[in-house]
Amino acid sequence: MALVVTLLGGESTGKTSLTRALCGHLAETGLAAAEVPEHLRHWCEQQGRAPHAHEQAALAREQARITDEVASRQGVDIVIADTSPLVIAAYSELYFNDRSLWSEALAWQRHVDLTLLMGLDLPWVADGFFRDSPAVRDAVDTAIRRELRAAGQAFQTIHGHGQARTEQALRAIGRRLGLNLTTTEPSQTSGRRAWNCEKCSDPDCEHRLFSGLIARNNTGDTRP
Template identity: 85%
Template sequence: MALVVTLLGGESTGKTSLARALCGHLMARGLTTELVSEHLRHWCEQQGRAPHSHEQAAVAREQARLTDEMASLHGVDIVVADTSPLVIAAYSELYFKDHSLWHEALAWQRCVDLTLLMGLDLAWVADGFFRDSPAVRDAVDAAIRRELQAAGLAFQTIHGHGQTRTEQALRAIGRCLGQDLTTTEPSLTSGRRAWSCDKCSDPACEHRLFSGLLARNHTGDARP
């Protein structure tokens, strides 16, 4: 089975851009890497709307199925999944007050090798169709953090812009593989004391912290 890396986060948190960047870097290192795109977006594009409450579970299961199928292919070293059922469970709770998808989504996430949660330091950008507001993004982030921490599932928060964000993710993947995958010298990755937001579920707090410290290239590992 391939190493499975999932990227979590609400809308406009850079999941897709990071997923594509990671695939490019990993392939350049000689690792056969496959990208699993966000099924929810594909579904919305096909249907011209967001899923209704009774359609959410099927969308979540298809995201999991596509990722599992790719990971089982012979010769694939790494699978980078642009979201997971947890994101759909968060949307289901937010829009429909439906908490029923969390259990199955968390059970699937528990089998994932590496969970990367996108930080809230990127500016929210409207896309004219799918994205609602920064408030929705923050609410999804808070719900995902809450459930990951309550379930005792380890995750790492990824911050920064462009190459900085990619390097953080590459270091996390490299730790799983026991090799250095970064393209630049690591910064502030050893000897750190945990910062106060490591276990914080308040997205506004994290946003304020990283808005002020982004230029110093701080990184954060979240361990529930």
């Protein structure tokens, strides 16, 4: 089985862009990387609408099935999945007040090798009926964090813009593989000194760090 990496987050958190960037870079290193697109988005494009409550479970299971199928293909080293059933479970709770999908989604997520949660530091961009608002994005993030923490599921939050974001994700993947996959040192990916705990998987620690960074930036303080 290939190493499975899932990117979690609500709308406009950069999951698709990061998925493509990671697959492109990993291929350049000689690793066979396979992309798993977001099934929910594909379904919405085909149907021309958002799913109803009774359709959510099937969509979540299909996302899991596709990811498992790609991971089992011969010759695939790494799978980068642009979402997981957890995101659909969050939408089900948010839109339909239905928490029934969390248990199955978390059970599947436990078998994932690396869970990366997209930070909320990217600007929200409208995208037709596929995206609602920054408030929805924040609510999805809150729900996913809550359930991952409650289940004791390790995850790492990925922050940064452009190449800095890609490099941070590559460092996380590289640690799982015992390889150096990045093209730059951590301190070269941004204008400030690398965070000492930037790469830990403690979500509370990460959240405090990111909140402090926002507060300093709002006061014009650019120190690390």
